Amino acid sequence: MRTTRKTFLTLLAVLLLGLPLVLSGATSVAEAEDVRALVVLEEDEPQATYPFMARTMSESRLAELLFRRFFTADVGGDLESGLFEPGWSSRPPNLSLAVREGLKFSDGEPVTFSDVSFTLNDVYRRTDVGHSVGGWYSKIFGDAQQITPLHGSIRFQVSMPDDGAERYLMTSVLLSRKALAPEAGGKVQLELSKRKPTGTGPFFAKDTIESFDDVLLHRNPHDEVAVRKGQPVQAIRLLYDQDAARQKELMEGGRADLWVSPPPAVLPSFRNESKRYGIRSYDLMQWWFMALNHAHPALADARVREALDLAIPRQQLIEKFGGDSARSTSGPFLPGSAWAPGDVEATAENRDRVITLMEEAGYSREGGRWVKDGEGFTLRLGVQSDIADDFSDVVYGFQDAWESLGFRVRVKNIRPSDWRGKVEAGQAAANWDVILGRWNLDREEGVLSLFSSAQDGGPQVNLFKYSDQTVDGIVADFYKESSGPAREALMQKLHRYLHSDRPYLFLWTLQVQSVYRRDRLSGFRPSPFYYFTQVGKTAWKESAGE
């Protein structure tokens, strides 16, 4: 009896002690399966998860969540690395690096030197694996035959004997040899792995990404959390391809926490609710343009291009963005840039001059439209679809301004698939005569590729294959030149030339600001261009909203 009672009490104790454990285990499993996700309203649906294949900002931002770059600029602009031990040495032409101890990929595999050499040799330097950065890496690594692990560090050759060679690797991300290299050998299949990429970024795709319009990422369990107060964000859900009206509804309805790029006109209503919403500036060089096809019979005439430029009521259109969000631009370099000459102004609307120029070009107005030798023309205006959706008043503004002065315009949206399939494939001229779009740059030097006739086989960013000897000469001279003043003079010359030759009608630069739920989140700050670099510092507040 005594034994039975003892056994019974023991069992009871086990049950009483064990039940909460079982229950708590059940709860934690449930929580793990149902973690609160930070809902982010993004732009276009991504087609790529690897950063070297990104063509849109939403793709670049997604990649920043999944992968860690070799080197990043810290707040003050100095380089830091989450991949390599501090104390790397750059002694041209060598760069010696040691992978951080204990670093793992999101699948739990340890990072080794082999992954670094694989990343550079088997992916970045290759020109046959489906990306377009191979040419650039060939320039950087020049004749270096290999990048190999050596004596506990990575040592590789950089053909440019310049101080700080690690700066060349600020856009490179670490890839996993185990996850990407085919077992049977052969080249890497990036397309096959894009739905479940393996990286060392702060988040990872726990499950295969089935649909790219709604992407759920979980916190990389092997990445350290940098939150001091509140709860770290354990999951991020990115919603793509919704128009601004829908995004506003989601934000106001409490179903989203962060809106990356709202149209500036909606910001005042959020600004007025400072208890609930915060607004953070996103340091992004964004400028809007109208690209002109110089091969079009009418647009080949510089006077017609100038007339179209003078017909644009920039100030009036800028007002549609609200406040001081937009500033007109006069060329590819932004106002205030050392490369934008101070004496080149943005083109001001001048309707009288439009008529004079068209008449000088041999056109006359018949039935309200410009006609030359009995022939009129209609411009096929292609508009990036997100601009058409979210800024339709701006698009109407262009159409109205041009048509009121006798230019016939037919507006056609360019869907993201068409941008990839037609514009980037070099087929823009077959479909459109003018393209309204916007570029986002991390550095101003990026604009050179937009106007240079020498494209290296990747997706076409010189939209209508603009080709001009003067421009090509300036670009070539720029790359040969290292003197700051000489480069500045060349770029000012380029800006001036492009302003007057008009491969683009330069419109304005827009200050992008994000809206977030201040009552739910703290520590959120977008990093320049890459946006999510510091996302690990963002935390849920302890009493995080409703």
Added chain:
Amino acid sequence: MAFLLLLLGLGGCRGKTAPTADSGAALSSEQVAATWLWRVAFSEELPDALFPLLAARWLGGLEGDWGTLGGPLAKEQRAVHGGRTLEARLLLEDRLALGHLAAIHLQANCRLARKPDAYGLGLGQAYALGAAACAGLGDQAGQAAATANAARVSGGSFRDPVGASLRSVGEGGQQALAQLLVPEVKKVELKGESLEYALLWPAQLEAAQRTLELRERGLSPSVQGEGSGPVDLLDHLATSSWFAGAEFGKHELLSAAMVLGAAPVGTGRLAQVEGALEEVIAAWRSSLVSLPRDGAMALDAGGRSLLESWFRRALYRDVGLLALEEGDAELALVALEEAAGARGRVRPGAGLDPLLLAAMARARFECNELQRSVELLDDIGAAKGWEFALPVARTVARLAVVGSGADARVNR
């Protein structure tokens, strides 16, 4: 009190109804009434002659220009009780603003002049200026590199051509102060383009700061003679010294310094401070909501909104300024942008004072948001009497386009 009537909707703020308190520990009515916010809005302490200036500078609601750097008050403003206190504060904040711009200038020039290709032939003086900037920062390696660059392009060494002549400056007049900040302009013809290099020497900025400091000291005895009343209010208005410097109530409503003191520098600080700041704001909001529905302390929604916006701006402004002094540029940037209303483009205007904007330009610079720093510096330089910000902007703009070597990204 025309200003107040304008701001508060013809006195409609003293409401008949008030919603219930939402959260946070509320101050008592007496404590609320002792804050500078309440006193500025509803007491008769401050002379009407000063309101337009206070609104244009710190509170918002009325447009007005900044006035030239260190410029004197108008006679009628100086004559009123508290006028000289206000003038002393303006001088102090102008000097601090100038200090932030000088800090950007030193850092940008030092960083540029270290680079062998930054200037090239004919611009040895620019390297020498950079060497002086590095010396001002205590950066010996930078100074040596810049000096070597100067010697390389000019065949000899340069000395700061203006430093010695500016070591002893007096208060001087307004014109003399403006003259101190006129840069030497070098023109270079290159590749068919005409480039301008405006050389503003560190010694010029130091001399201007000393001049402003001397003027402040010159005012001090008179300020002390002004006694209390509006004086403490003018000293603390638009800051997080809520009770105008008094000990009263300060533990019930934290200042920026107290919030920062509880959040040491390090990873995760931004989130911690942000959370704490919003708690302080919630406490103030709660205090306003808890005021009696009737009587002298009743306040309607418009009044609460105004006092909350002043409170928010002052708290974030102080946090930003303190964080910048601590070297926490990221927190400073976030806080100062918030204080400026989280606008897309910030420029001199109502409630956006020189110290706030100069500090913001510095925070942007130190956060490596160089283009945005240039934009703001250009806008500051467009204000009459603040043109010396333009050479600072040009230097930062040149730094922003120095080649990094990285693959330049272009996305749609």
